[in-house]
Amino acid sequence: MNPYEALGLAAKLDLDLGDLERVTREASLVCHPDSGGDEVAFQRVRQAGGVLKEPFSRLKAALEISGVSYEVRGGVPGEVMDYFSPVAGILKKVDDFTNERRRALSGLGKAVLDVRIPGLKMELEGLIQKLGALEEGMIARFPDFDACGWDQCGEEMAEVFRGLIFVSKWLGQLRESNGKIFEALLGG
Amino acid sequence: MSEVIIGIDLGTTQSAVAIVDSGFPILLADEQGRSLTPSAVWYGSNGEIEVGHEALRRSGVDPVITSVKSLIGRRADEAGGALLPDGRLATAAGPLLPEEISAEILQKLKKIAEDRLETEVVKAVVTVPAYFHDGQRAATKRAGELAGLEVVRILSEPTAAALSYGLDRLADSSRVAVFDLGGGTFDVSILEMRKGVFEVSATSGDTRLGGDDFDQALARFAAEKLKVELEEIEALEKVVWVTEGRRVKHVLSEEDDAMFRIPFTGEVPVSREDFLRLMEPFLNRMESCSRRAILDAGMEVSALESVVMVGGSSRIPAVKERVREVFKKEPDLSQHPDEAIARGAAIQAGILAGTVREVILLDVTPLSLGIETMGGLMNVLITRNTTIPCKAGEMFTNAVDGQTSMKVRVLQGERELAGDNWELGSFEVPFEPDRRGQARVGVEFRIDADGILSVLARDVATGKDTVIEVGSAAVDVTEAKVEQMVSESVEFAFEDMSARVFEEARMKADELLPAVEMALDQAGALLDEREIKEIKNARDRVEFAMKDRDVAALKSAVEDLDKATESLAALLVQKATAALFSSPQD
Numbered sequence: 001m002n003p004y005e006a007l008g009l010a011a012k013l014d015l016d017l018g019d020l021e022r023v024t025r026e027a028s029l030v031c032h033p034d035s036g037g038d039e040v041a042f043q044r045v046r047q048a049g050g051v052l053k054e055p056f057s058r059l060k061a062a063l064e065i066s067g068v069s070y071e072v073r074g075g076v077p078g079e080v081m082d083y084f085s086p087v088a089g090i091l092k093k094v095d096d097f098t099n100e101r102r103r104a105l106s107g108l109g110k111a112v113l114d115v116r117i118p119g120l121k122m123e124l125e126g127l128i129q130k131l132g133a134l135e136e137g138m139i140a141r142f143p144d145f146d147a148c149g150w151d152q153c154g155e156e157m158a159e160v161f162r163g164l165i166f167v168s169k170w171l172g173q174l175r176e177s178n179g180k181i182f183e184a185l186l187g188g
Numbered sequence: 189m190s191e192v193i194i195g196i197d198l199g200t201t202q203s204a205v206a207i208v209d210s211g212f213p214i215l216l217a218d219e220q221g222r223s224l225t226p227s228a229v230w231y232g233s234n235g236e237i238e239v240g241h242e243a244l245r246r247s248g249v250d251p252v253i254t255s256v257k258s259l260i261g262r263r264a265d266e267a268g269g270a271l272l273p274d275g276r277l278a279t280a281a282g283p284l285l286p287e288e289i290s291a292e293i294l295q296k297l298k299k300i301a302e303d304r305l306e307t308e309v310v311k312a313v314v315t316v317p318a319y320f321h322d323g324q325r326a327a328t329k330r331a332g333e334l335a336g337l338e339v340v341r342i343l344s345e346p347t348a349a350a351l352s353y354g355l356d357r358l359a360d361s362s363r364v365a366v367f368d369l370g371g372g373t374f375d376v377s378i379l380e381m382r383k384g385v386f387e388v389s390a391t392s393g394d395t396r397l398g399g400d401d402f403d404q405a406l407a408r409f410a411a412e413k414l415k416v417e418l419e420e421i422e423a424l425e426k427v428v429w430v431t432e433g434r435r436v437k438h439v440l441s442e443e444d445d446a447m448f449r450i451p452f453t454g455e456v457p458v459s460r461e462d463f464l465r466l467m468e469p470f471l472n473r474m475e476s477c478s479r480r481a482i483l484d485a486g487m488e489v490s491a492l493e494s495v496v497m498v499g500g501s502s503r504i505p506a507v508k509e510r511v512r513e514v515f516k517k518e519p520d521l522s523q524h525p526d527e528a529i530a531r532g533a534a535i536q537a538g539i540l541a542g543t544v545r546e547v548i549l550l551d552v553t554p555l556s557l558g559i560e561t562m563g564g565l566m567n568v569l570i571t572r573n574t575t576i577p578c579k580a581g582e583m584f585t586n587a588v589d590g591q592t593s594m595k596v597r598v599l600q601g602e603r604e605l606a607g608d609n610w611e612l613g614s615f616e617v618p619f620e621p622d623r624r625g626q627a628r629v630g631v632e633f634r635i636d637a638d639g640i641l642s643v644l645a646r647d648v649a650t651g652k653d654t655v656i657e658v659g660s661a662a663v664d665v666t667e668a669k670v671e672q673m674v675s676e677s678v679e680f681a682f683e684d685m686s687a688r689v690f691e692e693a694r695m696k697a698d699e700l701l702p703a704v705e706m707a708l709d710q711a712g713a714l715l716d717e718r719e720i721k722e723i724k725n726a727r728d729r730v731e732f733a734m735k736d737r738d739v740a741a742l743k744s745a746v747e748d749l750d751k752a753t754e755s756l757a758a759l760l761v762q763k764a765t766a767a768l769f770s771s772p773q774d
Binding site: 025028029032033034035039042043046104105106107108109110111112114115116117118175178179182185 | 476
């Protein structure tokens, strides 16, 4: 599926998210089964909107549309690889915390574990911020790719794409991890 | 004239029915002019049935079934002893499924609508808590069918409230949170409303948290003061305590003090502060769910234009105060707390009937859907907060030559371990006999606009489609087998009761003793002398009983220590969570 075609949008990486949202909303309104639309068309619109919303999946769609052959498992920018162990480290710390808290038998036993929360939160948020800035930097190259032409800049796009996959995945995991702390509290 | 579709709010404590009349949603009242019907059902031993106000009139004399919504779509092991092993509820009319009881309420509402509208009604939109899982939604739909209603849509309650709120603000673009605290369930949803499109961004909640819990907490509080064992008194009398708890709760929403009175037993003064203390754990859970929803929606509270409060329990001052704190704004109380959901259901009914135009609702699935992997983990196929209707596919293949089927367990929930999630059921993927790894069957999981799952298998080689029944996990165990399991576990329990009790108490003591030292170190200064003395006393008794290996003494000492450290634990959590929830941008 070409998500740009599905939504009737010009094929650009440098996409105005407000435009995307408006177009997706209008198309959803028309296609929704409750307003006489067709469920398959509705799901197509939602899926296209979802693909274009996330920078990494938009870049992936662009690579596919342009027909450039690229390695999914090729080189990744060094600045991205530096985050591999800090991310894994904090994710493990949060998992340990939530597991221990779930196993705790008494209110006080849980409470003494909760003392770790501020530290965990600080570490999580610090990383989220840094990775967010890194992601921003990569997205900032999108207009260049549009100007250069997708089939011309395929190699560079592929490298940014491989970096973005990691960064997006990590950001998702870190945010989920943040949520797990709430869930642990909820479970108590 | 277009067909009539009614909107029904099937609540835990009360229900209502509404329709859209000339573009406006209105509630339909019974012949006495009452537009709210208590969700109460009474069964006589000769087949008589009374519903609503008439049923409630029997309470205190006869058992009256209330809050059946808290049991609908649940399995016996999830119901805390309220259901028989086969998932039925014991009534004067014999064992009945919760949905059969809910059907009586729906039938009553159908009748009210038919009397008001003077026409037959066969279609309805019925609301459920947003956080209801597939089983609870499907059971609610069946309840409708049993009542002679085609349920054309299962609608989430906070979304319904948002429709009611947003109907006269269609030109606006705004982001709102809906905070819905009912009699038995709690939901919080974040929505974007733009030019008639109501799009849910995230939803969270707790299907076991509501006004009923506060009534019970008040009853327990009074019972403790009056030295009455609430768990040991007769069910009919317990109702009196809980009903008095509800009355006191209502008084405390208006006044600073109330008197909890039980005839021939005594009275207990209850202040707003007492009530606030009892509410604290519930308020914390509401706060956690709210934060989770905000986080999932990927926005800051400052991006929300308003927070709309609905549900009867949103009248409680402490709840409003917490909402103000979490959302950092005055709550919007413009919607009638007991009526907004029924009105919203009527609006959705109007959309489906074609009488309400230019409005469309994009709701989400509240829980992630997945399947169990070989290693006992949950493999998520559809993540929570995905717009419905939606679908996802998964490819299955045979692991050995000639394998003809493979069992797949379907799960809903957010936990990594499959066993920690709610099991929706399981099904067999059929394979054409072939060599290992050759058979390929694609399975499509589809969640419809009601939030209910259907499964379709497509054999890649033959192109053959099979609609798959997802068997409820409850029917896996026959009644006889359940009884056997229960009796076996009872026998087993008697055998090594004292060893197990000691072991459990010891584990808890092992956890508490070091925790007490650490907690006193960190927050002891905030406690008064009496509390510290109480904690140290209990701790010494625990240590003594451990040395003595005295089972009974250890069990009671550990319980006392657990209780004595409650406020210490709360202080620690408060310290920790205060840091969790304050961030620079707030």
